[in-house]
Amino acid sequence: MHGEREFSNGSKISSRKGNSMGLVESGKMPKPLTKLLNMSRRYSMWVYQWGLACCAIEMGAAFASPRYDVMRLGVIPLPASPRQADFLVVSGTVTDKMAPAVRRLWEQMPDPKYVISMGSCANCGGPYWDSYSVTKGVDQVVPVDVYVPGCPPRPEALLEGIVLLQERIMNEDMAERWKGDPIVVE
Numbered sequence: 001m002h003g004e005r006e007f008s009n010g011s012k013i014s015s016r017k018g019n020s021m022g023l024v025e026s027g028k029m030p031k032p033l034t035k036l037l038n039m040s041r042r043y044s045m046w047v048y049q050w051g052l053a054c055c056a057i058e059m060g061a062a063f064a065s066p067r068y069d070v071m072r073l074g075v076i077p078l079p080a081s082p083r084q085a086d087f088l089v090v091s092g093t094v095t096d097k098m099a100p101a102v103r104r105l106w107e108q109m110p111d112p113k114y115v116i117s118m119g120s121c122a123n124c125g126g127p128y129w130d131s132y133s134v135t136k137g138v139d140q141v142v143p144v145d146v147y148v149p150g151c152p153p154r155p156e157a158l159l160e161g162i163v164l165l166q167e168r169i170m171n172e173d174m175a176e177r178w179k180g181d182p183i184v185v186e
């Protein structure tokens with residue numbers, strides 16, 4: 001399925017099918033191997049950070065401060081690149097001008113990939129929901145796995161969102177994930 005979305009500034013983004021993976025796509029993954037892979041993925045999550053407004057300060061505290069020590073959860077907050085990232089955190093106000101760039105860089109992340117939307121602005125537009133230039137939630141351009149509410153959420157709230165995502169990854173059936181229809185964002 002293909003879809004296209006047009007923003008107020010005239011830019012467009014299209015949705016398309018993602019590439020599939022051979023071994024997993026075959027649907028013949030033994031359960032112990034699935035569990036082992038899921039546990040490995042759960043505790044080695046490289047994060048790609050999109051700090052777009054004030055929520056980014058809280059995200060920075062969660063990822064960079066020794067007080068929260070996010071690496072104890074198995075999160076690697078180092079690469080400023082989508083190429084090695086496992087999950088994306090969008091924190092702050094997503095504007096219609098920025099939305100196509102968020103989508104483009106999300107497409108450059110390898111599968112399987114996940115998205116956390118942090119804060120009211122990223123969740124639904126927040127205090128700017130009726131602005132002509134603000135996207136009403138980043139889930140209009142990329143599929144979101146976890147929503148962290150708040151304006152802004154505290155770093156602990158983001159950490160809880162990460163732990164919930166890790167629980168989801170642990171229980172994921174990789175074969176099922178690739179057998180179903182691709183996630184299409186219209």
Ligand code: SF4
Nearest residue numbers: 054055120121151152
């Ligand atoms: S949700 Fe609140 S704190 Fe976060 S970016 Fe929007 S206005 Fe700023």
